[in-house]
Amino acid sequence: MLLFSAPILTFYRIIRKKSTEEFSCVPYIIALLNCLLYTWYGLPVVSYRWENFPVVTINGLGILLEFSFIFIYFWFTSARGKIKVAITVIPVILVFCITAAISAFALHDHHHRKIFVGSVALVASVAMYGSPLVVVKKVIMTQSVEYMPFYLSFFSFLASSFWMAYGLLSHDLFLAAPNLVGSPLGFLQLILYCKYRKTGIMEEPEKWDLERNEEKSKQLQLVINDSTNDKS
Numbered sequence: 001m002l003l004f005s006a007p008i009l010t011f012y013r014i015i016r017k018k019s020t021e022e023f024s025c026v027p028y029i030i031a032l033l034n035c036l037l038y039t040w041y042g043l044p045v046v047s048y049r050w051e052n053f054p055v056v057t058i059n060g061l062g063i064l065l066e067f068s069f070i071f072i073y074f075w076f077t078s079a080r081g082k083i084k085v086a087i088t089v090i091p092v093i094l095v096f097c098i099t100a101a102i103s104a105f106a107l108h109d110h111h112h113r114k115i116f117v118g119s120v121a122l123v124a125s126v127a128m129y130g131s132p133l134v135v136v137k138k139v140i141m142t143q144s145v146e147y148m149p150f151y152l153s154f155f156s157f158l159a160s161s162f163w164m165a166y167g168l169l170s171h172d173l174f175l176a177a178p179n180l181v182g183s184p185l186g187f188l189q190l191i192l193y194c195k196y197r198k199t200g201i202m203e204e205p206e207k208w209d210l211e212r213n214e215e216k217s218k219q220l221q222l223v224i225n226d227s228t229n230d231k232s
Contacts, residue, residue, distance in 0.1 A: 118174030157186025
């Protein structure tokens with residue numbers, strides 16, 4: 001849940017500024033696909049009874065969060081950005097619907113359903129952990145991590161490490177395998193953050209600071225005027 005809730009600070013900034021700036025929506029759309037597939041994977045339709053109940057609960061909540069993030073992004077982005085979001089979201093929904101339909105109606109036992117859904121979910125999970133890398137080129141070129149949120153990278157590393165351990169302990173290849181990729185990718189993002197975090201981050205001045213600086217300027221102007229009057 002820490003991974004799925006990590007972007008809250010990013011979207012608080014988007015709401016406050018009423019702009020998506022240079023943030024990308026791709027990681028959240030891919031995360032939505034991942035949550036949809038793994039929620040379906042954990043349900044009794046695919047898995048045996050409720051053997052993967054933790055997978056269902058965590059990814060089910062993840063669906064709600066990712067839908068919320070995508071809606072906020074869609075609301076505050078430009079008209080061109082809205083088209084990009086729609087073009088990306090529609091195939092994601094189609095992939096999930098097709099996967100769910102095939103597993104429910106074309107496959108008739110849990111074993112083959114798990115293999116099919118798990119394979120698709122594995123690809124989506126690897127894409128989710130790698131999706132923040134879309135901004136890595138920008139980070140390296142600008143030497144700034146302003147648009148690569150730290151908490152998203154940090155919790156991506158933690159979550160993938162824990163899910164990898166869970167998958168290995170439960171002998172579930174489809175839970176362990178994608179996180180064998182996700183954990184190193186998360187670690188790579190943390191390395192980049194540590195390298196570039198001190199450069200290129202422009203902090204927005206607070207309203208109080210602006211008012212205080214304005215007051216100082218007025219006081220300085222009064223002193224200059226008084227000095228000029230005294231001399232004259």
